[in-house]
Amino acid sequence: MTEHSVTAKQAREHSIELSLEQLIACQYWAKESIPLPHKKTRAHLVGGHLSPFKGRGMEFAEVRQYQPGDDIRTIDWRVTARTGKVHTKIFQEERERPVYIVTDLQDTMFFGSRNRFKSTLACLHSARAFWAAFNTGNRVAGLFSTANEHIELKPSNRRQNGLRLLQRLMELHNQRLESVYSEAEAYNINQNSLQEMLMRLRHLVKGGSLIYxxxxxxxxxxxxRQHLTYLAQHNDIYGVMIADPLEASIPLPGQYTLTDGLRHIRIDASNQRDMQQHQQAFEQRVAQIRQNFTLSQSAFALCSTADSITDLSLDPNIQNSLSLVNAEVK
Structure with missing residues (x-):
């Protein structure tokens, strides 16, 4: 094997293909803690006041004998009937919140002109979000989707299940990567993939969750957009758009053919007018996506394959906007 082939293989392993070791190493960048809900919701069941918390807020702790002043609504009638003495349920404040990691591995994600593929960066950030949640004691769930496959992993705070989540994410990514770049299988685009994933998420998520x-x-x-609006009514959502500098600007003159998997267009990068239209189209798409998350009171961030994984904060209260248009091309 020549020196050139070794170098090419190493580059592919570090920028395109994923390993479980890479996803485990993401815990060293996961310095954030999972925040409490940042939006206020009206708690109709306990009055008209505004509560900063979503979901149940309280969880069952134990049963003890009834004492004067206890709320009669919390009496445990089963224990009372069995013992012949009145017992009441004791609740404690819920300290954790389920965290859902939603990763889109549609074929459009398997592209990148700088550092790594969009799909690879999405998986690395997904792993980082997992470790940020897991290290603070939260239960983490996964929902991963390709053009024709969905993987669902239930919320858990066990390390064994967490490593299984990362393993499934890595396997799905590498299997789809091999298929995309195999001559035996064509580029596959499912226009309803994201819609189906969000619709499935509505059935899985309980109120008070944090969704990446x-x-x-x-x-x-x-x-x-309708699914996002519905989910945002009872949960906190943080949308992270993964993009590549070439989607915003083509630095070198020449004739380029672009495709979304269904349509093809020809662009002359030496034509200034075409380049301005190309850049404006990208900026308009980003602005529209950002607006969709803003209208649903959700956080939004834009990150690029040209950026380091350490450049993105996972705190939904901090909205990031990393520049792709002005990315320096080496």
Whole structure:
């Protein structure tokens, strides 16, 4: 094996393919803690006041004998009937919140002109979000999707299940990567993939959860927006758009053919007018996606394959906007 082939293989292993070791190493960048809900919701069941918390807020702790002043609504009638003495349920404040990692591995994600593929960066950030949640004692769930496959992993705070989540994410990514770049299988685009994933998420998520969505949002349609609005009513959502500098600007002159998997267009990079239209189209798409998350009172961040994984904060209260248009091309 020549020196050139060894170098090429190493570059592929570090920028395109994923390993479990890479996803485990992401815990060293996961310095944030998972925040409490940052939006206020009206708690109709306990009055008209505004509560900063979503979900149940309290969880069952124990049963003890009734004492004067206890709320009669918390009496445990089963224990009372069995013992012949009145017992009441004791609740404690819920300290954890379920965290859902939603990773879009549609074929449009398997592209990158700098450092790594969009799909690879999405998986690394997904792993980082996992460790940030897991290290603070939260239960973490996973929902990973390709053009024709969905993987669902239930919320858990056990390390064994967490490593299984990362393993499944890595396997799905590498299997799809091999298929995309295999001559035996064509580029596969499912226009409803993101919509189906969000619809499934609505059935899985309980109120009070924190949801991270890593995607290029190429297939964000009106149905997706409705699902996001519904989810945001009872949960906190943080949308992370993964993009590549070439989607915003083509630095070298020449004739280029661009495709979304279904349509093809020809661009002359030496034509200043074409380049301005190309850049404006990208900026408009980002602005529209950002607006969709803003209208649903959700956080949004834009990150690029040209950026380091350490450049993105996972705190939904901090909205990031990393520049792709002005990325320096080496």
């Amino acid at each position: 969505i890593f995607s290029d949002f190429m297939n964000l349609n009106d149905d997706c």
